[in-house]
Every structure is written in structure tokens, then in C-alpha cells.
Amino acid sequence: MKPKTPSESRTIMTDMVLPSETNPLNNLFGGELLARMDRAASISARRHSRRITVTASVNHVAFNRAVPLGSVVTVEAAVSRAFKTSMEVFIDVWIEDRYTGERTKANEAIYTFVAVDDTGKPTEVPELQPETALEKERFDAALRRKQLSLVLAKKMKPSDATELKALFKED
Numbered sequence: 401m402k403p404k405t406p407s408e409s410r411t412i413m414t415d416m417v418l419p420s421e422t423n424p425l426n427n428l429f430g431g432e433l434l435a436r437m438d439r440a441a442s443i444s445a446r447r448h449s450r451r452i453t454v455t456a457s458v459n460h461v462a463f464n465r466a467v468p469l470g471s472v473v474t475v476e477a478a479v480s481r482a483f484k485t486s487m488e489v490f491i492d493v494w495i496e497d498r499y500t501g502e503r504t505k506a507n508e509a510i511y512t513f514v515a516v517d518d519t520g521k522p523t524e525v526p527e528l529q530p531e532t533a534l535e536k537e538r539f540d541a542a543l544r545r546k547q548l549s550l551v552l553a554k555k556m557k558p559s560d561a562t563e564l565k566a567l568f569k570e571d
């Protein structure tokens with residue numbers, strides 16, 4: 401399979417925050433943002449693999465900034481690394497200033513998707529070829545995050561998590 405770049409899976413979804421999507425502080429409800437991110441990330445994983453994709457895990461979510469009612473929110477997702485059948489997808493969330501149009505980063509998240517066939521069996525995906533410095537940085541750290549996710553899910557023994565162990569190794 402021909403390798404693909406992150407820009408080939410980049411998915412950008414822009415929408416407003418409506419009253420039915422807010423919490424009692426009139427900010428975007430966290431679950432609504434998780435759903436928007438899942439949707440964009442799922443399209444991104446599908447664009448990379450051209451297969452049915454399912455969410456296998458949500459590895460990291462940081463709700464760094466509240467997103468007020470009426471905000472214009474842009475969710476930007478792209479595959480950051482592909483393994484055998486799974487893909488890590490990085491999601492950046494931006495809000496736009498009403499007057500200047502300037503974008504501010506509000507949140508980010510990292511999801512893992514698995515490509516499956518019609519029977520739900522995991523199936524192979526193309527490799528990812530990072531291009532920019534940020535894409536390379538995300539690519540390099542993805543194996544560590546995969547191992548951490550598998551250890552937490554009890555699908556990998558901590559002793560087999562080579563990339564994680566390397567973090568704690570003193571020279």
C-alpha cells in the first residue's frame with residue numbers, strides 16, 4: 401500500500417455553539433465537543449485507510465479553555481501515525497474571535513481508530529509519511545502513546561512497553 405501524508409487525511413469541521421449544546425455556565429458541554437472530535441477524527445481515519453473505522457480508544461483530551469455559547473469552533477483532525485491496523489489521530493480545536501477572526505487554540509485530543517472489514521475484523525492500513533516538523537514530532541511520540549494506551553487497557557505487559565521504559569532510563 402502506498403504511504404500517505406497527514407494532509408491527505410486532514411479533516412476540518414467548523415460549526416457554532418448553540419444553546420442546547422452548553423452547560424449551566426453557558427459554555428460548550430464537554431460531551432458535545434468529544435462527539436464533534438470523534439466525528440472529525442473518524443472521517444480522517446477513513447480518508448487515510450479507505451476502510452470502515454471504529455474508535456478503539458481516546459488516549460488524551462485536554463479541555464484547556466472553555467468555549468462560550470455562540471463561538472465559532474473549528475475541529476481539525478489528521479492521522480498522526482499509522483501502525484498495522486490502527487491509526488492515531490490528532491485533533492486540534494480552535495475558536496475564532498468574533499471581530500478580528502483570529503484563531504485561538506482551545507483544546508486538543510488524541511484518538512485511536514482501527515480499520516476493520518465488513519465483519520469487524522481489523523485490517524491493514526497504509527503507512528503514514530509525516531512532512532512538517534509538527535507532524536514529525538507527533539509521529540515520533542505516537543508509539544509511546546500506543547504502548548501507554550495498551551498497558552492501561554491491560555492489552556500489553558508493562559515489561560514489553562519498550563518506548564515507555566526508555567523514558568525512565570537514566571544514562
Ligand SMILES: CC(C)(COP(=O)(O)OP(=O)(O)OC[C@H]1O[C@@H](n2cnc3c(N)ncnc32)[C@H](O)[C@@H]1OP(=O)(O)O)[C@@H](O)C(=O)NCCC(=O)NCCS
Binds near residue numbers: 454456487520
Ligand atoms: C477496536 C477493536 C476493533 C480492536 O479489536 P481487537 O480484537 O482488540 O484487535 P487487535 O488486538 O488485533 O487490535 C487491533 C489494533 O488495535 C490496537 N488497539 C486495540 N486496543 C487498543 C487501545 N486500547 N489503545 C490503542 N490501540 C489499541 C491494537 O494495538 C492493534 O493495532 P495494530 O494492528 O496497529 O498494531 C475492537 O475492540 C472493537 O471492535 N471495539 C469496538 C469499537 C467500537 O465500537 N467503537 C465505538 C465505541 S461506541
